[in-house]
Amino acid sequence: MPEGSPAQYRPTEIEPRWQQYWVDHASYEVDNDDPRPRAYVLCMYPYPSGAAHMGHVRNYTFGDLLTRYRTMKGEAVLSPMGFDSFGLPAENAAIRTGVHPREFTDQRIEELTSSLTRIGGVYDWRRTLRSHDPEYIRWTQWIFLQFLEAGLAFREKGTVNWCPGCQTVLANEQVVDGRCERSDDPVERRDLDQWYFRITDYAQQLLDDLEGLDWPERVVTQQRNWIGRSEGVEFEMPICDAEGSIRSDGLSMRVFTTRPDTSYGMTFCVLAPESPLVEQITSSEEAASVSAFVEQVRNTSEIDRLSTEGDLGKRGTFTGAYALNPFTGKPVPVYLADYVLATYGTGAVMAVPGEDQRDHDFASAFELPVIPTVARPEGFEGGAYAGEGESINSPSPDQGAVPGPDLNGMGMADAKAAAIAWLESEGIGEATVNFRLRDWLVSRQRFWGCPIPVVYCDTCGIQPVPEEELPVLAPDDVEFTPTGQSPLQSHEGFLHTSCPSCGGPARRESDTMDTFVDSSWYFLRFCDPWSEGAPFSSDAVESWMPVDQYIGGAEHAVLHLMYARFFTKALADLGVAPEHLREPFQNLFTQGMIRLAGSKMSKSRGNLIAPEEILERWGADSLRLAHLAVKPPEEDVDWEDFGLEGCSRFLNRLWRLAVPGSALLETVERREGEPTEADLQVARSSHRLIEEVTEAYERWSYNVAVARVMAHLNELYRYVQGDAGVHTETLDRALDTLIELTAPATPHITAELWALRHDGTHVHERSWPTADPSMLVEATATMVVQVNGKVRDRVEVPADADEARCIEVARSSEKVAKLLDGEPRKVIARPPKVVNFVT
Template identity: 45%
Template sequence: MEKVTDRYDPQSVEVKWQRIWEEQGTFHSETDAALPKYYVLEMFPYPSGRIHIGHARVYSIGDAVARLKRMQGFNVLHPMGWDAFGLPAENAAIKHGVHPAKWTMENIDTMRTQLQRMGYSLDWRREVTTCLPEYYRWEQLFFLKFLEQGLAYRHKAAQNWCESCNTVLANEQVENGLCWRCDTKVEQKELTQWFLRITKYAEELLQDLNGLEGGWPERVVSMQRNWIGKSIGAEIEFALEEPAEDATQSIRVFTTRQDTVCGATFMSLAAEHPLVEELIAGSSREAEVRAFCDKVRNMDKMVRGAEDLEKEGVFTGRYCLNPFTGRKMPIWVANFVLMGYGTGAVMAVPAHDQRDFEFARKYDLEVLPVIIPEGRTMDGATMTEARPEPGLLVDSGPFTGMDNEAAKVAVADHLEAHGLGRRAINYRLRDWNISRQRYWGAPIPVMYCESCGVVPEKEENLPVILPLDLQVRPDGRSPLPDAQDFVQTTCHLCGGPARRETDTMDTFVESSWYFLRYTAPWEDGKPFRAEDLAYWCPVDQYIGGVGHAILHLLYARFWVKALRDLGYVAMDEPFKALLAQGMVLKDGAKMSKSKGNVVSPDEMTQRYGADAVRLFLLFAAPAERDLDWSDSGIEGAQRFTHRLWRLVTDLAPDLTAVAPCSASAQDAQAAKVPEAVTLRRKEHATVVKVAGDIADRFQFNTAISAVMELVNTMYQVKDVLRTTDAGKKMLSSAVASTLVVLSPVTPHLCEEMWQLVGHADLLSHQSWPAHDPQALIQDEVTIVVQVDGKVRSKMTVAADASGEQVQREALASENIQKHISGREVAKMVFVPGKLLNIVTRK
């Protein structure tokens, strides 16, 4: 073969192979029940303008897995699409004076080109775009089905409102009291909104996390558990002292400490509790209480729930009665009580709860201990802090003397027997508010008729299309309410005039089911095909940032369970395994335009080549950790690609197109040099390590390091081996293995060199090499010999040499004798196959 000496040109090589892969449909996948499937999916991007280096990292991770799994014989589904609705596009459109649709579709075209230039093995035939009617028509259908089943409902309540975005936010979209998108302080606003009843699935969402342990990161599972927030306790009714005949008669509380009920001395209500207005109406305290409530409602909920919050409250002037003691309990509104937990009412037991204790001391309320650790005494008047520890009940009527855990059961029994309450389970999780008062989103398919009320759209009329001839408003308010052609419609029940819902769906609705649509995106008559869903789902490996640990993942899990109960899918969970990759930083900081530290994938690809960028992103840090971008690091990655190119082009005249791992032990013996055995062992060990590191552990950095070591070995032995036919066969086999196992990381370079050494078929179609276990067995090993922790020698011994043999040979060495001369050997520490440390004393 003619020797190739040209310098490697990544630009021409990469474009060449991308064109060939596209022309041949190399990465197209079809449902085939005869083949084992593997569905690998990266979270789809928002079309914000251009891909950033974080995108390049996550898709490089997913692509390496997809390519390796294909080689391992799996039928791989690796699709791509666009999370195309939402506030960022609308806000960008306002800023730039263009329509959100135009902005979005132009960005998609740009980002698609960028991703294709990176050479990712995606099946672009399956591309979905969530802002297109052919996509969102199906989520409108799901909404109607949810409405039929009571999973969707309309409700008026105080909502999280972002003044800047002009829309409500779900609880999960409020971070430290601020809008998750724009960091504007979130306020409370009374609105009627559409909700999805995710709380119906709270227990299943919690229990099914057990089956995800091991496949999902422990911290993500923990975050979901905490967000669902299950508490086991009791609901207790506290009768109002003087209720009006036609008004509320009691306050219901949820508590996990029903054993302390006899120590409840006052009642605390959340500022948002609906009973507050009823209690203060027409009273002398009305203005004072209402002003306090207004102030507290707009406080950051995280601050309100913090342990170190200064406790504040206001007395309503009303009382309730302790159902066990008959005690009159003053009813207060307290800043630390949240409507989002329990019932929004707390029976305050200051002797045994620190927040209640601090509040009681501030407002001179009674502290009454009712649980005393055995052998202790407790005086409420002199206590300096609450005592929540277990003990025996005192001053608790028939429960006095009981262990407090036994008392929890007895109190619950008493509640239920006497109609005072019941055992209960509470969840922190609240129903999902999907109404958004913005334009760029999927229309909610209902109308409002004066005669018929809320009227769901007929299924055959779907999709309700978002009109694209409207202009976005500078202040972000939706133009839909003023779009008469959209709003005015006819009620299909009575034929009278009706108006369409002008709220649009939360964009998390689109991302809650897109992975299902990928299985048959060309299907026009239904959202999925049963045979495709049954074959491809669930997703085997999902990859994305930990920032979606609650929002997206929780909603997607709920959506799958709801669709299962509607008969659309036959699975319980959408994602079997999850990899939460780290961010890409620059100089230790998150990249942003304002900091001037943004790294452009386009620029890096143009300068170094896509393969070098991919290599650096996978090599510089473990996948789950943050990666600090380094110019020297990307240059090092480029140097390695050129080094491999030089090696293969130098050897090309001596190489033949053989299969990976095809050189046998007999071939190695025929070469009659120890370097042949060394190279074969390294070749087979690398094949094993790369497969395990990528497919099983996602340790791309150590996999790449192993390939680099194999390349180093070939450089060391090539001049000896290329002198004989047997040696050339050893090199040919090792080069083939190198190209195959590195191709998931640097596919263009490896395809080009695969062709260069004479292979006629695509490298992308090759099977993963089958290693020879015997090749991994070493006859000899190198032992590092230390004296008092310092390396003094290295020695080669038989792989099965005993510790005694190694010690004898080491002590017989002149070099070691020189370093222990005049000293006594105190002990010797032997690590088989690696190390001997001789410890001395004078």
């Protein structure tokens, strides 16, 4: 055995050596002027919570495989790694232990960096970034100021979500079922002045541009739902009394509906309890019950208000006022109900119990009439009918003239159009598009985040911090108290400043930005992390963006992924990013999560499997291979199903056969010269493997790729241990191919074996193998012979046999002949796969 060829595979010895090699030789650093075709492969940058957990390992294994694979395919692959390093855990730790969040965070970044290296991940570390770096803060703040100037950032008072656990406000996206997405505390409503980003300006674009993305349908649907576009019409309804006499003050309510075709079925309308109109229209008789109701709603938690449970009769009340239905010219009563949201549409709706189930339920509770306006299909039973049908019940002339149009007999689309046209021509209303998407609330009452770079001056009002004074950094001499209040709010040294405009005394903003702001542009900074005069140069971004493959968890479907899309569009429109860069992530892959005993692995559940122990026992390559082999990557996976033994066994088998001086080959007869048919079969199988593995990598079927590779190694073992001896060149080529094909998946063992087999050269620097087409053609094929669709025999036919020849061979099968009683009625032949005799 040559020196340096240990008989045994020892992952813990070879892995650190190669990890060091890839760093020392800058193997995966790419420059912006690299001449090769470009690819940008990006895994969502992690929040540094310490050593990597299994979810990280899974995510970064896929990303790393892709980086190495595409590099071998000849591309310049940009594969950067950074840290989403602002966030509440560091601040909470500071409150507990007194350690400054920066120290805490830097420590954890070091741990995470080290575990990313230990699983074999390769990155261009020159480009690394951390959200809390002063340079990164500078540009996050700079972007905020651009937004401010463009009117995309604004401060507004409104009812907001407050998380008592996190002691801060939250964006709508960060509230799930009335609870904080992070801490799970029930959120409270508070009326506060806060900073927002005007993401609603981009609602239509965010919706339209989903079209061209290669994203999982699931994520696209979630974004579509979240944006929630609906087309309809807004129109005015004058407030009146029970007889229909319009008030002298000309008050009116504006309603939004998507079903103007059902306007003749309106038997009441409903106003949000928060509406400013409530006070003005409530009659004296109803004043007491209305104010009691408004008070009751104010005290209802978000969770209860969202619930569909509860007695509808208690969830609404009559105002004593009426509004004039412009279609009929008749008054309908105005109610309040907690399910009508002040923040959507006009905060007021027309109610049509005939065609809307919720209105129908409400009408039943308050004994209000129902007028159907759409013809029901035969046999329809139930309250409201929301389906397609002919319009009915527009009042006919003999019932007395009405102002509105006659919609009778029209289909839904025509009736809608006619109703809208009439409203517009009368000047009562206009067609409108409404979105569910709300502006993004970005201010947070926290310390460990990017400070919002504005000051408040008593004379000049809100003033942006001048660009040359950026970054605004939080002070270090702070004390974290158990109250949970951000120390910035009481740090006079930080708060006291002078107004950049008038020079007078001013106060700094003490709120910081949502950490999702940091992650909304980091992928742009990666293109050009050295940029000094701007967050990045447009040219650098131009050359790498959009990200060719983005990889991360599906839990960010409407958070990070929506915000990052908004940022990209806004920055492009502001001329900071290339104008035509409309989308940041062309391809998105969302990997499944890892469960243990059926439940999600998480620190809070205390059911973590530490990758460290696995790495020590089995090595990084076995762990990586197990992640790839266990399941299709997009599916959730149980830790119990990981086949570490099988993967480790495979790598050991590969080692024993491929290591120079393999003991396995000592007693095997080695042949040179012309290969036999058996040798050629092995060679052909190797070329087929190239095709299969390449195709499997391309379509993210890593579990299949691993299966094929394992099957091929089994075949090589049978070849070596058979009686016919081994054709040296055939075996060596097949093993080399196998090593090349697995190099992206299990980088350390393949690097080691290749170096041992080929004078210290590097498998990862080789170009991706391609199959020789002539080796993909088989001389014969196994053809299935069926009788009445049932498989009765298998026969060998020449691969190029025609129909007649196939049928002839099929007929000569004894098994088939026994079953064929005379001439078959019909024969179907699909050479060279199948012949089917139909009797």
